[in-house]
Amino acid sequence: MSKELSEILHEGLKKYFGFDEFKEGQEETLISLLNRHSTLAILPTGTGKSLCYQLFAKITGRRVLVISPLISLMQDQVEQMKYNKLTNVVALTSSLSREERNYILHNLEKYQFIFASPEILKNEYIFQKIKTIGIELLVVDEAHCIVEWGPDFRPDYLLLGEIREKLKNPLVLALTATATPKVANEITRELNFNSEDKVIRYSVDRPNIMLATETLDSEKEKNNRLIELVSTIKGPGLIYFSSKKKADEIAELLNKKTRLKVASYHADLNLEDRYSVQHQFINNKLDLICATSAFGMGVNKKDIRYVIHYHLPGDLESYVQEIGRAGRDGKQSIAILLYCLGDENIQYQILKGSLPTVSDIKYYAEHKELLHNIKNEEFELLKAFFAMNISADDLLKFFAERKRDKNQALIKMIDYINSDKCKRQYILDYFQDLKKIKHGENCCTYNKNYNLKQLGLKLQEQTKEKIEFLDYKELMKKLFAI
DNA sequence: CGGCAAGAATTTATATTCTTGCCGGTGCAATAAT
Numbered sequence: 250m251s252k253e254l255s256e257i258l259h260e261g262l263k264k265y266f267g268f269d270e271f272k273e274g275q276e277e278t279l280i281s282l283l284n285r286h287s288t289l290a291i292l293p294t295g296t297g298k299s300l301c302y303q304l305f306a307k308i309t310g311r312r313v314l315v316i317s318p319l320i321s322l323m324q325d326q327v328e329q330m331k332y333n334k335l336t337n338v339v340a341l342t343s344s345l346s347r348e349e350r351n352y353i354l355h356n357l358e359k360y361q362f363i364f365a366s367p368e369i370l371k372n373e374y375i376f377q378k379i380k381t382i383g384i385e386l387l388v389v390d391e392a393h394c395i396v397e398w399g400p401d402f403r404p405d406y407l408l409l410g411e412i413r414e415k416l417k418n419p420l421v422l423a424l425t426a427t428a429t430p431k432v433a434n435e436i437t438r439e440l441n442f443n444s445e446d447k448v449i450r451y452s453v454d455r456p457n458i459m460l461a462t463e464t465l466d467s468e469k470e471k472n473n474r475l476i477e478l479v480s481t482i483k484g485p486g487l488i489y490f491s492s493k494k495k496a497d498e499i500a501e502l503l504n505k506k507t508r509l510k511v512a513s514y515h516a517d518l519n520l521e522d523r524y525s526v527q528h529q530f531i532n533n534k535l536d537l538i539c540a541t542s543a544f545g546m547g548v549n550k551k552d553i554r555y556v557i558h559y560h561l562p563g564d565l566e567s568y569v570q571e572i573g574r575a576g577r578d579g580k581q582s583i584a585i586l587l588y589c590l591g592d593e594n595i596q597y598q599i600l601k602g603s604l605p606t607v608s609d610i611k612y613y614a615e616h617k618e619l620l621h622n623i624k625n626e627e628f629e630l631l632k633a634f635f636a637m638n639i640s641a642d643d644l645l646k647f648f649a650e651r652k653r654d655k656n657q658a659l660i661k662m663i664d665y666i667n668s669d670k671c672k673r674q675y676i677l678d679y680f681q682d683l684k685k686i687k688h689g690e691n692c693c694t695y696n697k698n699y700n701l702k703q704l705g706l707k708l709q710e711q712t713k714e715k716i717e718f719l720d721y722k723e724l725m726k727k728l729f730a731i
Numbered sequence: 732c733g734g735c736a737a738g739a740a741t742t743t744a745t746a747t748t749c750t751t752g753c754c755g756g757t758g759c760a761a762t763a764a765t
Contacts, residue, residue: 543758
């Protein structure tokens with residue numbers, strides 16, 4: 250495009266960050282923004298997505314509001330930016346003391362970068378302050394949260410479009426590492442993109458992560474295999490579970506049966522323990538973490554060598570996010586999914602439990618006043634949707650659709666495990682990624698098919714070519730020093 | 732859903748069969764009680 254813009258950008262990159270070259274996607278994103286197009290940038294993990302809005306703000310002098318899903322993430326970002334001499338940064342969160350908060354709100358115009366959660370913007374007083382000083386770029390970090398969390402976990406993620414309107418429609422930059430075209434569409438729709446706006450997409454493929462799935466006959470066998478794997482592959486490593494209890498249990502088992510230092514990580518840990526575990530892991534004081542999906546976002550450890558899934562996640566987006574934490578240093582790494590027939594029941598139950606039942610929706614639509622007295626967490630969602638003035642009929646439709654979508658996504662996840670075609674190609678196809686890969690060494694490995702019909706799940710037939718696979722054990726030997 | 736463990740019940744005098752219960756993730760903000 251414009252040569253001049255590119256020059257300005259490179260100068261800024263050198264001046265503010267000390268780099269000579271942009272990473273994949275950064276320059277394209279910046280040019281799109283400078284041309285006044287709201288932009289959804291889907292860039293693989295580790296490409297430095299935050300540099301995009303930081304450099305944009307430095308060059309244009311504009312004020313930025315960054316929507317971020319986690320307080321810890323905001324705190325890390327603020328710290329990181331201050332370290333990089335970007336001092337006019339603040340995170341507005343519930344962890345601030347009354348004094349800090351008052352001071353910040355009274356001096357808000359001093360800050361060029363403001364971090365906030367979707368929830369805190371519901372606070373009228375805080376929102377008015379932000380609105381008054383004026384926002385010229387609205388950044389939505391980890392934008393897949395809109396789709397992943399908005400409909401049934403953090404409904405305030407569905408209010409971001411409204412927030413944008415109330416802020417007088419500033420330019421938007423949405424950032425994520427994983428989004429299928431469908432998810433990307435939903436993100437741009439929620440954020441009121443128009444036809445001029447841009448979606449920048451780079452391949453989700455991570456060539457240095459070998460993909461493996463193994464099917465085992467029993468939990469015992471799975472545990473033995475796990476012990477074997479973590480004792481063979483040189484870490485650091487990460488094991489994902491769908492259950493907090495199992496994560497604890499296996500962490501204990503591995504501490505006993507191997508020489509590794511293992512800790513578990515999930516939402517039952519208090520903040521202190523979470524911090525402690527994460528930092529010990531980052532500083533190589535721990536070899537291995539047994540975690541639920543609570544672990545990962547914002548964890549910047551470059552040398553994770555393997556990610557093992559003890560349980561399957563609910564969809565391939567989550568799977569790609571989770572395995573993407575391996576090999577950020579570009580070195581050969583591996584993702585192994587261990588599967589036992591029936592494992593998907595956990596996900597299926599989680600799925601069902603995350604959505605309000607038809608009878609609850611119908612009942613409370615008629616008796617909304619009763620909801621005010623219910624403290625139970627699971628009714629918070631219904632409260633939030635009723636507060637958005639959505640009719641019972643629309644809600645029923647909405648959740649039925651949500652359930653169908655999540656079911657479909659789970660079926661694809663299971664199909665990925667059982668598919669005997671190239672795993673990498675499978676993922677690329679799922680994301681409708683145009684990159685064509687050549688199946689070869691260190692690509693993937695699979696085991697034999699299981700009868701999915703036995704699970705009561707219907708599947709679409711996939712056309713597939715038979716591919717020659719290398720010997721898994723030989724590969725393991727070659728890849729990893731024992 | 733479905734598999735498994737703990738406890739109850741049945742008789743098989745101490746082991747077996749039957750029944751019941753349980754599993755299952757992600758966080759924000761703001762408030763209340765020590």
